[in-house]
Amino acid sequence: MTTQLAAYLSYDGNCAEAMNFYAQVLGAKLEALITYGQMPGGDPVAPEHAGRIMHAYLVHKDFALMAGDVPPGIPFAGIQGCMMAITFPTVAEAERVFKAFSEGGKVTMPLSETFWADTFGMVTDRFGTPWGINGGPRTM
Incomplete structure (x- = not known):
């Protein structure tokens, strides 16, 4: 495997909507959209967080983009200091x-x-x- 670099974006409950939009606009494929409730093993998450996205993986022939909704208990301040x-x-x-x-x-x-x-x-x-x-x- 070669070294790869990809952005990992954070959202506050709208990750699935954002990644589906990016896949459509950019002509990419959303290969993974895993919720916190679908995580294998580990501690169960609060029911209000179970439907949020733990990991999304979008693939285009020229790049990859990853994202997730912030984990439980982590404050969300938006995407700052980059574009x-x-x-x-x-x-x-x-x-x-x-x-x-x-x-x-x-x-x-x-x-x-x-x-x-x-x-x-x-x-x-x-x-x-x-x-x-x-x-x-x-x-x-």
Whole structure:
């Protein structure tokens, strides 16, 4: 196996909805969606937490993305201090994904030309995940 690096995002009860949305928009496959109630062995979780997602695994031909709802007793402060940066070969694909992520979210920087890509913009989607979306990368 080769070394791999993947983002692991945390949510507060809406992980399943977010990961299903990302799978659909990004053309990926959601390979695992395991709730706390489905965990093998260990201590049982409180009934109100059993339906929350312990581990989600989304696979695309070019990347993997993992996520889960915060464990019981862990306060959730949102996703802070980072953003998911994704690059598409074309402006059209970047525009499509940016539009989908913008619905119900907040655009922090509209798509526009940059020195590193034909288009780049930043949006925090409706699940609270910040994204930097590139389309048509340029050689720097």
